[in-house]
Each structure stands twice: as C-alpha cells, then as structure tokens.
C-alpha cells in the first residue's frame with residue numbers, strides 16, 4: 001500500500017461542485033463515484049448530472065436526502081446518467097425530464113465495501129474513488145488540517161452526509177512530528193469550504209463513521 005494516493009492526479013475526479021440549499025449530498029456522492037469508475041474504465045471523465053437523481057430517483061427523497069446505494073439502483077433502472085451540461089443542476093426538486101437518448105454513462109450494479117480502513121485503501125488504489133456516508137458534525141467548523149474529533153462529538157453510528165473519498169496520505173505535525181494518516185474527501189459545498197472544497201479526516205480508527213457505509217457502483 002503506498003503512503004499516499006490521489007485519484008485527482010489520474011484525471012478521475014471532476015472539479016468541486018456546490019449543492020446549494022438542497023440536501024442532495026447523496027447525489028453528489030453518487031455522481032462522484034460513477035464519474036470515477038467510468039473514467040478509470042473508459043479513460044474519459046464526464047461531469048454527471050445530480051439533478052437527474054434529485055428529480056428522477058423516486059427511491060430517494062431529492063433535496064430531503066437519499067442514499068448512494070439507492071441511487072446506483074435508480075440509475076440502472078432509469079437507463080443511465082445524463083451529463084451535467086445536458087441535465088444541469090438547479091438545487092431544487094423539479095419534474096423529472098430525463099431523456100434516455102441523452103444518456104452519457106450506464107451503471108449495472110453496486111458493491112458494499114469492507115469497514116477495514118486498510119482494505120478500503122487497497123480497494124481505492126485498485127478501483128477508484130469511494131462513495132461514503134459520514135457524520136458531518138465536524139464539517140460545520142472545519143477550517144483545514146486533519147480532522148480527528150472525539151468519538152462522543154462525532155458518533156460513527158450517526159451518518160448524515162454523503163461524500164467521496166478520492167485519496168489518502170499521511171500528515172506529519174510540525175512541532176511534535178506526529179504522523180496522522182488521513183482520507184482525502186471531496187465535499188459538495190463549493191471551493192470556499194474546507195481545503196479548496198476538500199476535507200481531510202483521520203484514517204484508521206473509524207472517525208465519524210467514515211468507514212461505515214463505503215460503496216461503489218459497477219460500470220459496464
């Protein structure tokens with residue numbers, strides 16, 4: 001296992017997006033995973049439509065929340081995902097205007113990944129970015145660095161936010177030279193949030209439940 005890895009270096013990650021005032025984090029977590037899986041398998045990176053999921057995935061609740069696993073299933077049932085430009089994001093629940101002839105990518109299944117963070121890192125290096133559920137308590141006040149809140153402040157059982165792990169690394173603290181393994185996580189709250197839109201969270205002790213609901217789609 002390498003010390004660090006970053007799928008952004010391999011063109012498998014689109015720029016940071018912004019979900020606005022809509023609880024569609026689950027849709028961004030889903031498209032981020034599908035974008036990565038497709039790019040790695042087909043060698044081309046497309047920005048994919050979250051709005052299609054918000055409007056047309058009837059197994060989830062649009063701006064009131066959802067689960068990536070439901071979304072993968074919905075994409076397969078609908079017949080695929082349109083591109084961001086063909087079905088642009090509006091950040092509110094709208095009438096579904098999915099056009100099957102405009103489908104950019106398709107999905108034909110999904111995987112639940114192990115909770116073991118070493119196995120997750122190995123899977124990431126081999127296969128690509130991973131969709132996760134996480135407890136977002138530590139995100140409200142995150143100003144950068146490696147987030148490692150106490151368990152009672154970030155209950156790993158209370159997952160409420162969908163995000164995307166795109167890589168991992170180790171941060172060595174300046175003064176005490178303490179090694180902090182971290183996950184590099186893509187958020188969907190714009191580039192002004194966190195570290196240019198990204199979140200680094202401690203890797204190795206299930207912080208905030210980062211390992212509790214790791215999934216990926218399977219692309220043909």
Ligand SMILES: CCC[C@@H](/C=C/S(=O)(=O)c1ccccc1)NC(=O)[C@H](Cc1ccccc1)NC(=O)N1CCC(N2CCOCC2)CC1
Pocket residue numbers: 022023024025026061063064065066067068132133134136159160161162213
């Ligand atoms: C109101 C929806 C909020 C939204 C994220 C919004 S957010 O804006 O990113 C944010 C998050 C945290 C703090 C502040 C802002 N959260 C979700 O969509 C989260 C994302 C998630 C949670 C757990 C694992 C993976 C992904 N999901 C949800 O909120 N869900 C809604 C309830 C649903 N239930 C399924 C069983 O039947 C009853 C309904 C499950 C998914």
